[in-house]
Amino acid sequence: MDFRLTSEQKILRNSAREFLDRECPASLVREAENSGTGHIPGLWEKMAELGWLGICLPQHYGGLDRPFTDQAILFEELGRALAPGPLLTSSVLAAYVILYGGNDRQKKDLLPGMIKGEIVLTVARGDGLETFSQSSGLVLSGESSFVRHARLADHIICATRPAIGAWPDTTLVLADTGAEGVIMTGMESIANYPQCMVEFHDVSLSDDAILGEIAEGRVALELAVQRATVIQCAETLGRSHKVLEMVVAYAKDQMEIGRSQSVQHRCADLKIALDTNRLLTYQAAWKLDQSLPARDEISMAKAQSGTLSRLSTMTGHSILGEIAFTSGHDMQLYSNRAKLAEANLGDTEYHLDQLIAD
């Protein structure tokens, strides 16, 4: 039993924090929010140079091949800084789908470019997509909503449903965002988060577009979702931790508030929830690193992550007061993003349901 970071991990954490303090101030977060793309290319290139986009991917694709736990540590810091860009979408969820579901050529075609930051990937899910065979080859149709960073992406990994008369299970295919028949409509969201409804009007696919085999995509998708879920928890953990730091700093600065027992007790409750989430998140990450079954541990971490999000939002806004309600204050950047994270990859209700589904 050892709940500490290794010294290598501490270096990773500290260097990430230093980099982000310097390169990703709140002003840049606002700039990304107002840009319409939710993306800052200059920052993205620097993160790619640091190897962050491939931190856990195999070295022969250009990755750093570090343990999965390290990715969680990195995303704690990214969450803390509210780093913009398709980090979770492209470098985690999509990357793992390719890694677990793609064939060698697809990995070689996509992963090195993604790791270098030159290719951006996203994932379209839901029950609205299907593929079927025509004489000309495979055809993709239907629509998917909440496709993150779709406008920025080069390729969309589409999880297409098993359909009567077609495949018996999920088929994963790659669609180019520029292909004929792909239509994107922006979905205005909290924090101006960049996501789209994407329609596929009988988009023709080459045979190379199938990730793995027809009707065999479910396992790869699930493995990728599991990892992305833990990373989403780590991101929330970092974000919530920063909220506690803001509140405590404010309370120490305003002594009348800092000495208030009520304020202190709310901070203590947030601290407990944070420590809990850290233990739950790293327990799940460690299990994945050990290739142990981790479904329940992941669901526990993500379920508690929603509770943590809400508690940090309420604690922050109630203690920081009305000023935190103005656009100029950083707190609202955190509380708006909290809702995106909470709803992403299954919320508290969903993951509690997973815990008793048997």
Place this chain on the structure above:
Amino acid sequence: MDFRLTSEQKILRNSAREFLDRECPASLVREAENSGTGHIPGLWEKMAELGWLGICLPQHYGGLDRPFTDQAILFEELGRALAPGPLLTSSVLAAYVILYGGNDRQKKDLLPGMIKGEIVLTVARGDGLETFSQSSGLVLSGESSFVRHARLADHIICATRPAIGAWPDTTLVLADTGAEGVIMTGMESIANYPQCMVEFHDVSLSDDAILGEIAEGRVALELAVQRATVIQCAETLGRSHKVLEMVVAYAKDQMEIGRSQSVQHRCADLKIALDTNRLLTYQAAWKLDQSLPARDEISMAKAQSGTLSRLSTMTGHSILGEIAFTSGHDMQLYSNRAKLAEANLGDTEYHLDQLIAD
């Protein structure tokens, strides 16, 4: 709109409080708890003399014929004092079943004696009882659990189920506790609350034993349950109010505790819950007094009553500390009874369900 008590009602409240302060100290509550019967005959007689057992019943049966709201006021005080005896069971639930379901002769036979405290009634419900016709007459069989004050009661009002080959709806019958075939087994409960599992082994009933008509007992039972539910809320309200008083008195006495913001804020939250419950409970009582539909209002009051109970228990025990955990302290008398009240006549979950059943 007028949320005040009338001056008559204030007199009722004050005189009830004075009487109970004098005649029903905590020592008597403990005596009742340890007696095995949960009953103090001397106190019972005095309450009967005051007319409390028939406060809302018609004058020609010996009742005081006061508005239903007055019964709620009275039970706030009884709850506050933890007054022992079959008050809610006999003088409220059973009395209203007789009033709404019985024929003139049954009312004359039972209500005056009940009001004088000479007859004790209880009610057996559940799906386990049935009546059927035999050549010799009506026969009652089956078992019912959680029959309150059964050992003390003279008669048990049995709500018997509609059964295939028998009646299409609930039939209410009166069984004598001394009749052949009636077997009672005590159910040891929290706070030594006196309740029994009662078995009826083919108990023969006279035709007079049917309350109202065969298969027509449901409405009377529902009306009685509605009123008893509001009265249970009032009882909880009084009990919870006393807990707040104990805590505030303790906090004022121990200035270090009284000045604690955390203690004050917990007291404030309990105060809000109390005020809320008072408004909800009297809203329901007032609607019943006005013969307005009150189902939703009753369910809201009882649902919030459970929340109030839990809050007062937690507030009391957490502020009063370890001493409240000892048998010699009054707080535990309150928290144990809170659980009986919470489970009685539908708990929070049940009444929330009622609110959205449509």
Place this chain on the structure above:
Amino acid sequence: MNFDLTSDQSTFREALGQFLSVEVPIERQQIFGGRSEVQYQFSREINRKLAARNWLAVGLPEEYGGGGKGPIEQGILDQELGYHLILESGACGLTMVAPAIMAFGNKVQKDLYLELIAKGEIEFCHGLDTVEESNGLPSAERDGAGYILNGCSISNSYTDHADYMYLLVRTGDGFQDVSHVIVDMKTSGIRLEIFPSINGQTAAKIHFENVSVSDSCLIGEEHQGLHQTIYSPNYERTGLRRYGSIQRVFDDFTDFCYGSAPDGGQPLAEHPLVRHQLAQRRLGMMTMKLLCWNVAWLQSVGAVAIAESSAALLFASEERLRFAEMAMEVLGPYATLRNGSPMVPLLGNIEGIYRESLNLSESGTSDMHRNIIAQQALGMPLNDM
């Protein structure tokens, strides 16, 4: 006891409902989280139309252009305006300044302000303490027949539209030496620093630099500010306006849950957990309503309702957040969509009310309200905060 309106009050409520259903098209109702100038101007127009019927200041005496009724009628008006999602233009003047002038103002002040307030012609803002500064309030130094104001104050609604500001100023060295004044916003030396809020509203810091005002700005006696705040009947907010608006979004949301789901599937309310949460919040809405009406009723019998007002405002702030969180959870990712997006449910009002609900200290901090309840209603001693 009586939990109902009188028949006159019911008639007023019906007539008002009739009026609003005609006058307020759905597109002029507030979209939560995105208050706009258009909506603000529309609310002033509605106010003037209400005033034409003597309904706007329904609780003020008729001689000042009011309706000559009481706090119950005022509560009915607030609740209905809230339910029709009209922005709170004029609210500061009607619910705070006018009662204060009635109770403590002189004849000149009554004549000067009350009718204009009653007619919806002037907008007030309310100056609050600044937390950051030790002193918290602007100072008012005697200067001949007037005062010179220096310092700053915070206001959280419609400061940029306000004609006048009602605020506490420090008129002496003692802790209690504070007084209420009314200041014309056009007076020279006043500078606004605007802070846009995340719901489209603006907060502002008002800086006073050697602002010269005459004696006549003082409401009541000098140094009586705290006394006025504490002992002014009808001064406490009932919260009925806000309650009305939250109830409305709750009702819309409930209807939505009983219709088909955003993805076209089974109604959300088919799920037992959703129904259970709807029931919990329905109880919360009723609680909010009763606590707010409790304040209005206390005002109607001339009682001071400080702790009761705190209970109503605190509960409403917390219940609004509970409801918003619950609705966000039930709608999942759809709840993160804003008005204008494809697939957005309920005009984006759930995302909007979530952001509104983050303004937890809108009507005072939760700590302040709990302190008030503990100390005023339960007689507990002062604590450290």
Place this chain on the structure above:
Amino acid sequence: MNFDLTSDQSTFREALGQFLSVEVPIERQQIFGGRSEVQYQFSREINRKLAARNWLAVGLPEEYGGGGKGPIEQGILDQELGYHLILESGACGLTMVAPAIMAFGNKVQKDLYLELIAKGEIEFCHGLDTVEESNGLPSAERDGAGYILNGCSISNSYTDHADYMYLLVRTGDGFQDVSHVIVDMKTSGIRLEIFPSINGQTAAKIHFENVSVSDSCLIGEEHQGLHQTIYSPNYERTGLRRYGSIQRVFDDFTDFCYGSAPDGGQPLAEHPLVRHQLAQRRLGMMTMKLLCWNVAWLQSVGAVAIAESSAALLFASEERLRFAEMAMEVLGPYATLRNGSPMVPLLGNIEGIYRESLNLSESGTSDMHRNIIAQQALGMPLNDM
């Protein structure tokens, strides 16, 4: 990072589980809410059998009869004993007194007490401050080569069985002038005032009237009591014993919900709300487990874990109550039944754990724990309480 036991630790845990499954029949397990003398004596017997294997004081050095292992093994033992619902006889000596003697005691004290503790031969109780009295602690006045104790102290477990008491006494006039002593309960002048608790346990007030003790009762230096309390590693409670017992009742309850209902109907877990609540509490149990193990692990690396211990104990108190309330609610009136009643579910352990859970201050008040976390972990200033 590593969230697992070493293979040696796993082996120990398995052997212990094997031992307990043989030695502890179901009827000797604690019935919640009704702790009895029989159960207490049984737990002493188990302790002696564990001691015979060097398992009881598994964390103490072998030279004192311990197992020579560390806090992780101690945690395994606590958790398993808790899970088998063995009463906490000996716990005060093992988890509080022995570590203190190891850290601050002299050779004589080590020889005198440690082996007896390790063998389960002596029972300690712990004297706490009395809230009611301004001073809170008994006074110890110098008297030749010893002290005279006067005043009183509170103890909440097995005081009537205790051979010795470990307590803080006031050894000077300053706030910090307090010292730890061990007092033989048979010393003349000690009088017990017993307060039966509602779970069958007894609390006691221990009165000291001119109790004469020798110098040798002092643990470490005079006036070092507070320092010892704060800086003693391994001193903080992990809460694993209590966690084990709560997890056990939760597991039993979960099994019960998946079987047929008390009234013979569908399993309670068929209801979506019940399943949802079971999932919430399952998460709560995991949280409790991780927070407790976090303390044990910190102890194992020699770290001081004051705030972490407070977090674990506070969370466990609150989670126990949440679980008890939830289980009471799910079982409805059946939950109010006590062991022995017809139709009672789970030996009445739900009604019992409800009453146990009312002892919210068992391991310190929630205010105290939150103060510690805010001040020790977050560096916030002292507050008024």
